[in-house]
Amino acid sequence: MAQLKFNEETAAELEAVYSRPDILRRRALVHAALGAQPGERVLDAGCGPGFYVAETLERVGPDGSVAGVDASEAMLGVAAKRCEGHDNVSFHEGDVTALPVGDADFDRALSVQVLEYVEDIPAALSELLRVLRPGGRVLIWDVDWATVSWHSRDPARMERFLAAWDEHLADPSLPRTLAARMREAGFEDVELEGHAFATTDVTDQTYAGALIPLMVDYVGSAEAEAWAAEQRELERRGESYFACIQFCFTGTRPR
Numbered sequence: 001m002a003q004l005k006f007n008e009e010t011a012a013e014l015e016a017v018y019s020r021p022d023i024l025r026r027r028a029l030v031h032a033a034l035g036a037q038p039g040e041r042v043l044d045a046g047c048g049p050g051f052y053v054a055e056t057l058e059r060v061g062p063d064g065s066v067a068g069v070d071a072s073e074a075m076l077g078v079a080a081k082r083c084e085g086h087d088n089v090s091f092h093e094g095d096v097t098a099l100p101v102g103d104a105d106f107d108r109a110l111s112v113q114v115l116e117y118v119e120d121i122p123a124a125l126s127e128l129l130r131v132l133r134p135g136g137r138v139l140i141w142d143v144d145w146a147t148v149s150w151h152s153r154d155p156a157r158m159e160r161f162l163a164a165w166d167e168h169l170a171d172p173s174l175p176r177t178l179a180a181r182m183r184e185a186g187f188e189d190v191e192l193e194g195h196a197f198a199t200t201d202v203t204d205q206t207y208a209g210a211l212i213p214l215m216v217d218y219v220g221s222a223e224a225e226a227w228a229a230e231q232r233e234l235e236r237r238g239e240s241y242f243a244c245i246q247f248c249f250t251g252t253r254p255r
């Protein structure tokens with residue numbers, strides 16, 4: 001099956017998903033690990049609807065700047081709207097494997113849930129290294145989708161559904177190999193932190209619950225509809241459960 005299309009419809013759906021409390025928690029973890037300081041230049045590679053760009057603008061202040069790159073014009077439109085009124089922000093359409101920005105232009109770079117969609121990881125990592133100044137810090141965040149533990153009274157159907165959803169990614173278990181590949185690309189001080197996201201609330205107020213319509217649209221089968229109906233039923237009965245581990249990698253460009 002093809003990768004997920006980041007068109008206008010997906011942009012609107014993701015914008016709604018990304019306002020949920022567990023994604024707010026994820027953004028707080030990302031900002032703490034990235035540690036952007038006033039006056040710094042920050043790149044968001046695969047900025048999507050621009051939440052990190054807007055929040056990073058507050059952190060770097062008027063003396064700093066933020067650039068957002070994304071392959072999707074629709075996502076960039078949403079992101080640019082979110083950052084209206086700032087003159088220290090720029091957006092560029094482009095691929096993370098060929099970033100349309102200069103060498104050593106940034107103090108920090110982040111890429112949250114983007115590399116799992118990318119086929120050529122060495123190219124993306126070497127680009128992230130190139131655009132950082134010596135001593136600059138990168139943050140890469142991805143999910144290991146094999147860690148998803150999701151309750152259903154029909155576990156075989158759950159397994160088939162999750163396998164079909166995995167096809168929307170280039171590598172659903174990228175975190176397993178990423179640290180070694182970051183070191184190979186030339187990053188030093190590579191560190192990994194895993195964060196469990198677990199809930200018994202699979203409603204549209206949580207990441208998992210809000211993703212359900214997007215997942216069903218993508219998988220697009222009668223079985224997917226039946227799977228979603230069961231999730232709604234479990235929620236009504238107070239029997240919902242979802243957990244996964246998301247991984248935050250950081251590294252530094254050697255001086």
Ligand SMILES: C[S@@+](CC[C@H](N)C(=O)[O-])C[C@H]1O[C@@H](n2cnc3c(N)ncnc32)[C@H](O)[C@@H]1O
Pocket residue numbers: 006018045046047048049050051052069070071072075094095096097111112113114117118
């Ligand atoms: C799941 S969204 C994450 C958005 C944002 N980083 C966030 O966490 O709010 C993935 C984003 O990566 C972008 N993307 C996927 N593959 C890309 C690539 N090869 N180069 C640049 N952007 C890419 C998509 O267009 C989409 O906006």
